[in-house]
Amino acid sequence: MINLNKIKPFAEGGNRRCFIHPEKENRCLKITFMGRSKILKQNAPWYKQLRSEESFDDNLREKDGYNQRALKINDPYKWKHLAIWYGMVETSLGQASETELIRDTKNNIAITLEKYLLTYGMTAEIKQAILDLESWLRYTLILTKDILPHNIVVSDKDDRLVLKIVDGLGLKSFLPFARIHDLFAKRYIERRIKRMHARISWDLSGRKGNWK
Numbered sequence: 001m002i003n004l005n006k007i008k009p010f011a012e013g014g015n016r017r018c019f020i021h022p023e024k025e026n027r028c029l030k031i032t033f034m035g036r037s038k039i040l041k042q043n044a045p046w047y048k049q050l051r052s053e054e055s056f057d058d059n060l061r062e063k064d065g066y067n068q069r070a071l072k073i074n075d076p077y078k079w080k081h082l083a084i085w086y087g088m089v090e091t092s093l094g095q096a097s098e099t100e101l102i103r104d105t106k107n108n109i110a111i112t113l114e115k116y117l118l119t120y121g122m123t124a125e126i127k128q129a130i131l132d133l134e135s136w137l138r139y140t141l142i143l144t145k146d147i148l149p150h151n152i153v154v155s156d157k158d159d160r161l162v163l164k165i166v167d168g169l170g171l172k173s174f175l176p177f178a179r180i181h182d183l184f185a186k187r188y189i190e191r192r193i194k195r196m197h198a199r200i201s202w203d204l205s206g207r208k209g210n211w212k
């Protein structure tokens, strides 16, 4: 079992705490906050409350997301814009989802796209990186929930910025059509790309009104 008792998380989101793996500096261990699934279930609309409490656990939803059809193919290109997933592991703080820890070429942990945009704005380099992410989504047909700037981190390679999705894999819509048919997957992805731009504009405009 991996002991995380004396380790401080390097980041946390609304649902999970993220640790650097104590033995592998390029792996990230994510642990769901205690009692988080219960709270999420309680706050969900009535039709979602019919689901089990487990289905609200971000780590288990992520596991499902990584098991999707588009990620079953044996082509390393699928990881170009996505943190690699290594499975679930037991730690002293409970079950963790183990993924690739994204760093930049200076070995710093990559900052989020949200932080990048708020610090530097929409530079030509990040515009190109967003276009690269879009091409990858259209080519691989990897399904994500809404692509939010705090769930993407900014790495770099060969003097270019490279975006990596670290959270939010899977299907947003309740209907599973996009899992089955490429045509639905394509439409679904175009919608995610459109909404990603809406969210980026909202972030850049100081978050006035509603982004959706």
Ligand SMILES: Nc1ncnc2c1ncn2[C@@H]1O[C@H](COP(=O)(O)OP(=O)(O)OP(=O)(O)O)[C@@H](O)[C@H]1O
Residues within 6 Å of the ligand: 011, 012, 013, 014, 015, 016, 017, 018, 028, 030, 058, 083, 099, 100, 101, 102, 103, 109, 110, 111, 112, 150, 151, 153, 166, 167
């Ligand atoms: N693989 C990774 N490499 C580098 N940084 C990461 C990685 N995974 C997560 N992070 C950092 O940790 C933060 C929180 O992680 P994550 O988004 O997975 O948590 P969450 O609680 O599921 O988020 P949310 O609030 O979106 O549900 C991210 O915003 C990012 O800054």
Ligand SMILES: [Mg+2]
Residues within 6 Å of the ligand: 013, 014, 150, 151, 167
């Ligand atoms: Mg997140």
